[in-house]
Amino acid sequence: MSTPTLVAVAHGSRDPRALPAVTALLEEVRALRPGLPVRLGHVELNEPLLTDTLDTLPTGGEAVLVPLLFGRGHHVKHDLPRAARAAAPRVRARVAAPLGPHPLLAEALHDRLTEAGWRPGPRTHRTAGVVLAAAGSRDPESTAGTRRLAALLSERLGGVPVLAAYASAASPTVPEAVRELTACGRTRIAVASCFTAPGLFATRSAAAAPWIAAAPLGPHPALARLVLHRYDQALAATEARTGEARTAGARPVRPPARTPAPAAAQLPHPHAYAASDAPHPHAYAAV
Incomplete structure (x- = not known):
C-alpha cells in the first residue's frame, strides 16, 4: 500500500x-x-x-x-x-x-523568546511575565488548550507567569493580559507568538508587547x-x-463439547481436598 x-x-x-x-x-x-x-x-x-x-x-x-x-x-x-x-x-x-497543546510546541515558543532577547536569571524570574498570544476561538475546548500550553511554557521558563491571550473571538486580549500582569507587579512583559506564520494577528499581538516580542514559529x-x-x-x-x-466482527471460537461425567464422578471424594491444591471445606473459617 x-x-x-x-x-x-x-x-x-x-x-x-x-x-x-x-x-x-x-x-x-x-x-x-x-x-x-x-x-x-x-x-x-x-x-x-x-x-x-x-x-x-x-x-x-x-x-x-x-x-x-x-x-x-x-x-x-x-x-x-x-x-x-x-x-x-x-x-x-x-x-x-x-x-497544541504539546511540550514540543512549548519548546519552540521558548526558543523564539530566547531569540528575541529572553534571558533566564533571578531578575527575570522576579520581574518578567509572558503573554502567550494565540488567534482565539469561541470554542471553550480551544481556549482551554491554549491555557494548558501557557502552563507548559511557564514550566519551561522556570515558573515565570505566562498568561494566555487572544487576538480575536476570546478574552483576555493581548493588551488586557499585559495590564493584568502589570497589575501583578511584573515590569518586563514579553509576548510569545503562538502563530505558524506572520500575519495580521501576529503583527497586532507583537505591537502590544511592552518589552520583547517573539517571532512566529515558522520552520522551527x-x-x-x-x-x-x-x-x-x-x-x-x-x-x-x-x-x-476486525476483532468485533470475528466469530467467537466455541470450545468443543464435552461428554458430561457420570453423576457420581462430579462430586469430590470427602477427603480429596487434603491431597490437592484446593482449599479445605472448612479452611475459610480460620481466615
Whole structure:
C-alpha cells in the first residue's frame, strides 16, 4: 500500500511573508522524513486551497490532514472534516489533532523568546511575565488548550507567569493580559507568538508587547517534529480502530463439547481436598 500523503493545512493570510514561512516549515518536515509525500492546503486566502489540494491527489489514495493550527476550534472540528468527507470516496482522508497543546510546541515558543532577547536569571524570574498570544476561538475546548500550553511554557521558563491571550473571538486580549500582569507587579512583559506564520494577528499581538516580542514559529525544528507526530498519531488511531472492528466482527471460537461425567464422578471424594491444591471445606473459617 502507498504511504498516506501528509496534507498540512494552514489557515492562510494576506501577509506576503506567510506562505514562505509555511513552505519553509514543510521543507523541514520533508528533511526529517525523506520519501513521505507532503502537500500544502489552505483554509482560505492563499493558494492552494485545501479542496484543490485534495482534488489533485491520486484516486484511491489516502491522506492525513494535519492542521497547522493550535486549538480544536471551528476549522479543526468542522471545516477540515467537511473537506475530508467531500473528498471521499475518491480519496480516503482523516483529520489529525491540532498542534497544541504539546511540550514540543512549548519548546519552540521558548526558543523564539530566547531569540528575541529572553534571558533566564533571578531578575527575570522576579520581574518578567509572558503573554502567550494565540488567534482565539469561541470554542471553550480551544481556549482551554491554549491555557494548558501557557502552563507548559511557564514550566519551561522556570515558573515565570505566562498568561494566555487572544487576538480575536476570546478574552483576555493581548493588551488586557499585559495590564493584568502589570497589575501583578511584573515590569518586563514579553509576548510569545503562538502563530505558524506572520500575519495580521501576529503583527497586532507583537505591537502590544511592552518589552520583547517573539517571532512566529515558522520552520522551527520542534514544530516540524510535532507535525510528523500528529501525522503518526492519526495513522495509529486508524489502525487501532480497524483492529478493533476486525476483532468485533470475528466469530467467537466455541470450545468443543464435552461428554458430561457420570453423576457420581462430579462430586469430590470427602477427603480429596487434603491431597490437592484446593482449599479445605472448612479452611475459610480460620481466615
